[in-house]
Amino acid sequence: MLTAQDLTVSRGGIPVLESLNFTLNDGAALVLRGPNGAGKTTLLRTVAGLQPPMQGTLEGAGERIAYAAHADGLKTMLTVTENLSFWASVFGTSGIEDAVQAFDLSALRDRLAGSLSAGQKRRLGLARLMVTGRPVWVLDEPTVSLDAVSVGLFADAVRAHLSGGGSALMATHIDLGLEAGVLDVGPFKARPRAALEDEAFL
Amino acid sequence: MIALLLRDLRLAVRAGGGFGLGLVFFLIVTVLVPFGVGPQTDLLSRIAPGVLWVGALLACLLSLDRILALDWEDGSLDLLATAPLPMEGIVSVKALAHWITTGLPLVFIAPMLGVLLSLPLEGYVWVLVSLLLGTPALSVIGTFGAALTVGLKRGGLLMSLLVLPLYVPTLIFGAEVARRGADGLAVATPLAMLAGISFGVMALLPFASAAVLRINLR
Numbered sequence: 001m002l003t004a005q006d007l008t009v010s011r012g013g014i015p016v017l018e019s020l021n022f023t024l025n026d027g028a029a030l031v032l033r034g035p036n037g038a039g040k041t042t043l044l045r046t047v048a049g050l051q052p053p054m055q056g057t058l059e060g061a062g063e064r065i066a067y068a069a070h071a072d073g074l075k076t077m078l079t080v081t082e083n084l085s086f087w088a089s090v091f092g093t094s095g096i097e098d099a100v101q102a103f104d105l106s107a108l109r110d111r112l113a114g115s116l117s118a119g120q121k122r123r124l125g126l127a128r129l130m131v132t133g134r135p136v137w138v139l140d141e142p143t144v145s146l147d148a149v150s151v152g153l154f155a156d157a158v159r160a161h162l163s164g165g166g167s168a169l170m171a172t173h174i175d176l177g178l179e180a181g182v183l184d185v186g187p188f189k190a191r192p193r194a195a196l197e198d199e200a201f202l
Numbered sequence: 203m204i205a206l207l208l209r210d211l212r213l214a215v216r217a218g219g220g221f222g223l224g225l226v227f228f229l230i231v232t233v234l235v236p237f238g239v240g241p242q243t244d245l246l247s248r249i250a251p252g253v254l255w256v257g258a259l260l261a262c263l264l265s266l267d268r269i270l271a272l273d274w275e276d277g278s279l280d281l282l283a284t285a286p287l288p289m290e291g292i293v294s295v296k297a298l299a300h301w302i303t304t305g306l307p308l309v310f311i312a313p314m315l316g317v318l319l320s321l322p323l324e325g326y327v328w329v330l331v332s333l334l335l336g337t338p339a340l341s342v343i344g345t346f347g348a349a350l351t352v353g354l355k356r357g358g359l360l361m362s363l364l365v366l367p368l369y370v371p372t373l374i375f376g377a378e379v380a381r382r383g384a385d386g387l388a389v390a391t392p393l394a395m396l397a398g399i400s401f402g403v404m405a406l407l408p409f410a411s412a413a414v415l416r417i418n419l420r
Contacts, residue, residue, distance in 0.1 A: 048284050051420040067284045071277025075209070077216040082209075089205035090285045128281075 001025055002047070002064075002136055002167065007056035008190065009039065009046040015054055015190035016042050022183055024167050026135070029158065029180035032171040038185050040171040041070075041140055047169060048138050066134035068142060072125025076114025080105055080124055083113050088131040099130035102157045103150075118145040126154055130161075137161060139170035151176070203291050206282070210299035220268050224261035224304045225311060231257040232315040243320050250319035251380030254329055257315075258308045259340060259373055265304050266344040266365065267351075267358040269296050270415070274352050283419055289412035297338075297345040297408070305337030321384060328383020332396060336376035339400040342407050343368045349411040353418045372399055 002024040009017050016039035024030050032040045046053050048067035074083055084096040100106050103123040108116065113124060122145050129137050137158070143151050155176040158168055162178075214221040235253050239246055273279040282292055312333050313326045321329065347365035351357030378392040 050280060050283060063286060065284060067281065069277050069280055071275075071280070073276055073278035073281040075213055075276070075278065077213055077218060078209070082212075086205055086209050087281075087285075090282070090287065092286065132285075 002060040008054040010054040017188045018190040029168040034185035066132040074113040091132045093133040099127040103127040135166045137168040214303040228261040247320040250321040255377040262340040269348040293411040301341035309333040325384030329380045332376045332379035346411045349415040
């Protein structure tokens, strides 16, 4: 279970979202909604542990999170198999076969990641989530550059992950057909804080 | 950790990986210096240890911005930071991979290039020893510089300016070992200083590099 209490996240020292409270149960998915620049990515990076929260607490994050950002983190000069095997050994899991099958990458196995199309790269980046073996997926716009069939593959993978007791927190505008809670971050937009900004000028 | 090291080594030797860049630069410098100095063998053999050390240092500097910048650009640095590896371990492995692909080849090619600079016979062993002891320090310090400038566009220039002063002690004692060795003098003191610098930065700097990298990734 992932719990955020009174969470304030900041970007460059300026609060973006404040007083966030949410709970993500095992087996559940939570979709973040909000306009561009609302702070969805900042929230996801905070949950992933890349930056500390400005205020409030996050429980059940840390070593349980598998994070997928805008960039897929692929090495263009390594093959699909080599990319996945690398992450499998970093996360101490074995077997990339499930991930390859789930995202229909078996025909691309020995292709260099650099020679894949944008959608294929994304599929490889998402397949990486499966080899991490971590229970909480934190996804930032996972369906960018995916075609309809691949979005279906991704939705199936998320559904399988949820039914296995995992959970997912994602920022996406596409309806994946999942039974997911929706968190609109709009109302949590941080008020400008004069005192804080003054401090920055001191 | 081993997986990360193997990946970095594999990437370095694949096309576009940058392996050999430093080596070729080192070769060019040492080939050109005799032409620049002119046919004065005695002068050349006197400056040979210093030229070899400066050449090796610059060759090392040339490839520093690849250590972390490539991983930062394609997003894998973010993913590594969320992986179950300590950040200190990541930067140490990165420095080690840089040393294996850049520093170590320089160590072994330096004696061969010493011939071009008519390095005195007694100097070969000490050039080899001093570079073997000194180049790890160059890689570790360089990784610190790379961590400081990782998010910056065209950060290479800033990094060179930051890293060069930190390289000076290693250069002074490294070149001193090689020079004294070539002149047949006692090398114990500069050798001990060089070893001290090398092991000191290897023990301490990864913590600093990891700290600045965490801040840069925010």
